[in-house]
Amino acid sequence: MGFRDKYGDVAQLLFVKPDDALLRATVHFWDPTYRCFTFNEMDMILTIKEYSTLLHYNFRDPLRIFWKRNIDFRGPLGNLMELPVDMVKARLKDKNGPCISWFDIMDAMGKASGDKHLSLFAFSVYGLIVFPKAVGFVSVELADFLFQIEKGMNLAPAILAKTIISLNFIRRKGDGHFLECAQLLFIWMKSHFRCLYKSFRQLFFLRPGL
Known part of the structure; x- marks a missing residue:
């Protein structure tokens, strides 16, 4: 697909x-x-x-349609970026809510391939363009948002x-x-x-x- x-x-x-x-x-x-x-x-x-x-x-x-779930988004984000949850937690910044730097996502994209690379690219577009939180940062909540979209939401x-x-x-x-x-x-x-x-x-x- x-x-x-x-x-x-x-x-x-x-x-x-x-x-x-x-x-x-x-x-x-x-x-x-x-x-x-x-x-x-x-x-x-x-x-x-x-x-x-x-x-x-x-x-x-x-x-x-998309619905916001009350879950810890660090796990889905770690799975998306192929990083341990502890490492993801250490990289999070508070920008009116937990966010991850675009540079961290770009670094993960450089190491990923295939569907994982496309998912990270989509995650970046949604976070930087569609649902902007802060300049250069993406809200971690969008990791779950991305998974729901992939399921047809x-x-x-x-x-x-x-x-x-x-x-x-x-x-x-x-x-x-x-x-x-x-x-x-x-x-x-x-x-x-x-x-x-x-x-x-x-x-x-x-x-x-x-």
Whole structure:
């Protein structure tokens, strides 16, 4: 089974460069009460189906969604990185929750091969792009998240929930930057808005699966 079959098109987010000005302008129209974008009399709602399609997860059972388990994530992370639990524990840093450095993951990737290498790569993408915690660090909780995805869970509801929480926080605070998966939100915006400038009209063409 290839990378795309397991994880969808999440790796394509690495090629997306969000326009910060466009994101800030669009976030201004977010209504935290109704959880939608409001443009005069027109409302636009982020949906699970749209996010699933953009990530090529429309082939998964929409009822099989990710759920956070109350377990010690150091064991799954040690299994993923092929390191003893004690060594994993020694490398963890507190970044508003236990996190592992990207450099430690990259080192493990250099020693891994086959499916293990792809799993570590997916773990990095989810941690650095989809669910960013701190610059250069990945939350250890995503190790269990990754295993559930490999079993066919749909990640779109979890991403959408984090997106809505971040949008609500920004609007109620009055300022701040969008902290969740800005790449995916940017793609969603471009798929809904018609722009007359050629540089913004380019569609999000998916590259061949890894």
